[in-house]
Each structure stands twice: as C-alpha cells, then as structure tokens.
Amino acid sequence: MPSDGQGIGMTLPRVLLVEDDSSIARFVQMALDELPIELVTCSNVPDAMDALHRGGMQLIITDLMLPGESGMGLLQRLLSDPAIGYRVPVAVFSAGLTPAVREQLQAMKVWRMLSKPASVLELEACVRDALSLNEDPAWSTPTPPSTDTHTTAYADAAAAPDEAEAIATHFAGDAFLFKAYRASCVGQFPADVKQGDAACAAQDWQALRRLTHSLATVLLTLGYPTESARARQIEDAAAQSAAGRCVEQWLVLRAFLLQL
Structure with missing residues (x-):
C-alpha cells in the first residue's frame, strides 16, 4: 500500500520496516501491498x-x-525509551537467528522472529497478527486466497526447478509477483556489483560482509540456492578478513549477478 495512504479521512495502520537492503525492502513492500496499511521504511536506526x-x-x-548501529542497538533503545518501550510489538527479520541470538531476543521481549528469506504468507500473517492485538475484528479474520489468475501455481515449462520451488515457497505460488520482484532485483544487481568491487578494492571487508549477507537472502528467495550459499561463504570469509577467499569467491558471484 502506498505510504501516503488511500482515501479521504482514512487513517491506515502504520508498520515500520527497518531494512537497509533495497531488494529485501522491496520484497516486503510487495508482500504486504494488498494489506490496508501504511508501510514506512527506514534504512538505519536513527x-x-x-x-x-x-x-x-x-x-x-x-x-x-x-x-x-545494529538492530540489537535499536532493541536496546526501545527497552530504555519510556515514550515507546515495547508498547509497539517488534518482529525481528533476520538471516542470523541462531539459537543463541534467539535466546537473546527472547530476553529482550521481542514479539516475533522471522528467518530470512520469509514467505509472502509469513509476512502477511505477522502483520495481521500484530494488528489483531488491537482487537480490531477486521484483522482477526483471515483474507481468503485471491482467485486472480496470476496467483495460481507457476506452470511455466521453461522455469528451472529451483525457481518453481522459490515461487511456491516464498511467493505463495504467485508467479506474477515473483517475476516483478525478480525484475527489480536484476535491476539492482549492477549497483550491488559496483558496491562489492569497491569494497574489495578498499579491503573493506565489513562492507562486503553486509552486502553478501543481503545477497544471500535475495538469491535464495529468487531460487538460486548454490549462489546463495556462495554469498554466505563470502560473508563468513569477510567476517574473518580472509582477503584471498573474499576476492576469489566474489569474482565468481559477481559474474553470476551480471549475467542475470
């Protein structure tokens, strides 16, 4: 739903998304587009x-x-901010939800945890459940599945098996939504490649780590598990400042991104 709302005198429920990766933010926006909400997106804690x-x-x-500042920093701010506190439910949306991190988040009173990549249905359910906490009957009743033709199961014979699985797993069988999201990601990949090249040239391994952390989620969402795993390998190498492995694996990944 557009962030400026719809209709005269109509106040839509507001949902805040804190996500710095434009491709992932776009996926969330598309997943929630049919819900009557105002999605506000920020890329940093301030x-x-x-x-x-x-x-x-x-x-x-x-x-x-x-x-x-990290998402953990945001959670600490919320705990100590009397003007906000945890009156607003918080859902952590992350690819790093290890058992230790989950335990830490539970201690910080996080309402829900979503592992990246999440599906369209998981994101919709998260928003509906959060808004139903206000006891609005409109949010307590699930919306029946759409009968639009583009939401039927993907049946393009030219689709790779992993792509078809991605559509079923992450896009609720909506091939139209998948294709729209894929197009937005393909348009973003050249900028991602420039960012990765710059990080390697400057030996800024933390920047490369952040980039490949996001790319791993995006690629898995698009149905490329092998390339997603490679991005994870680069992320791990960058965390260890292993320059040789970072550059070697990045050159392979960047070639893949540019040929899409």
Missing part, C-alpha cells in the same frame, strides 16, 4: 527512532545487520 517518535506505529519489523 531514522527509525525519528519515525517512532512521530508516533502511530503499530508494528516494527527490523533486520539485525544494519549500517552503523
């Missing part, structure tokens, strides 16, 4: 806090790996 202090948020969805 902007998120400004949005929260303006009020009206009914759900916060946040990544943990963010530029500058």
Whole structure:
C-alpha cells in the first residue's frame, strides 16, 4: 500500500520496516501491498527512532545487520525509551537467528522472529497478527486466497526447478509477483556489483560482509540456492578478513549477478 495512504479521512495502520537492503525492502513492500496499511521504511536506526517518535506505529519489523548501529542497538533503545518501550510489538527479520541470538531476543521481549528469506504468507500473517492485538475484528479474520489468475501455481515449462520451488515457497505460488520482484532485483544487481568491487578494492571487508549477507537472502528467495550459499561463504570469509577467499569467491558471484 502506498505510504501516503488511500482515501479521504482514512487513517491506515502504520508498520515500520527497518531494512537497509533495497531488494529485501522491496520484497516486503510487495508482500504486504494488498494489506490496508501504511508501510514506512527506514534504512538505519536513527531514522527509525525519528519515525517512532512521530508516533502511530503499530508494528516494527527490523533486520539485525544494519549500517552503523545494529538492530540489537535499536532493541536496546526501545527497552530504555519510556515514550515507546515495547508498547509497539517488534518482529525481528533476520538471516542470523541462531539459537543463541534467539535466546537473546527472547530476553529482550521481542514479539516475533522471522528467518530470512520469509514467505509472502509469513509476512502477511505477522502483520495481521500484530494488528489483531488491537482487537480490531477486521484483522482477526483471515483474507481468503485471491482467485486472480496470476496467483495460481507457476506452470511455466521453461522455469528451472529451483525457481518453481522459490515461487511456491516464498511467493505463495504467485508467479506474477515473483517475476516483478525478480525484475527489480536484476535491476539492482549492477549497483550491488559496483558496491562489492569497491569494497574489495578498499579491503573493506565489513562492507562486503553486509552486502553478501543481503545477497544471500535475495538469491535464495529468487531460487538460486548454490549462489546463495556462495554469498554466505563470502560473508563468513569477510567476517574473518580472509582477503584471498573474499576476492576469489566474489569474482565468481559477481559474474553470476551480471549475467542475470
């Protein structure tokens, strides 16, 4: 739903998404597009806090790996901020939900945890459940599946098996939504390649780590598990500042991204 709302005098529930990767933010936007909400997207913690202090948020969805202050920092701020606190439910949306991290988040009173990549249905359910906490009957009743022709199971004979599985797993069988999201990602990949090249040239392994962390989720969502695993390998190598492995694996991944 467009962030400026629809209709005269109509106030839509506001949901805050804190996500610095534009491709993942776009996926969330597309997944929630048919819900009557106002999705506000911020890419860092200071902007998120400004949005929260303006009020009206009914759900916060946040990544943990963010530029500058992390998602954990945001959660700490919420715990200590009397103006916000945990009156607003928080859903952590992350690819790093290890058992130790989950235990830490539970201690911080996080309402829900979503592992990346999440499906369209999981994201919709998260928003519906959060808004139903306000006891609005409209949010307590599930919306029946759409009967639009583009939401039927993907049956293109030219589709690779992993792509078909991605459509079924992450897009609720909606091939139209998958193709739209894939097109937006393909348009973003050249910029991602430039960012990765710059990180390698400057030996900025933390920047490369953040980039490949996001790419791993995007590629798995698109049905490329092998390339997603390669991005994870680069992320791990970057965390160890293993320059040789970073560059070697990045050159392979960048070639794949540019040929899509």
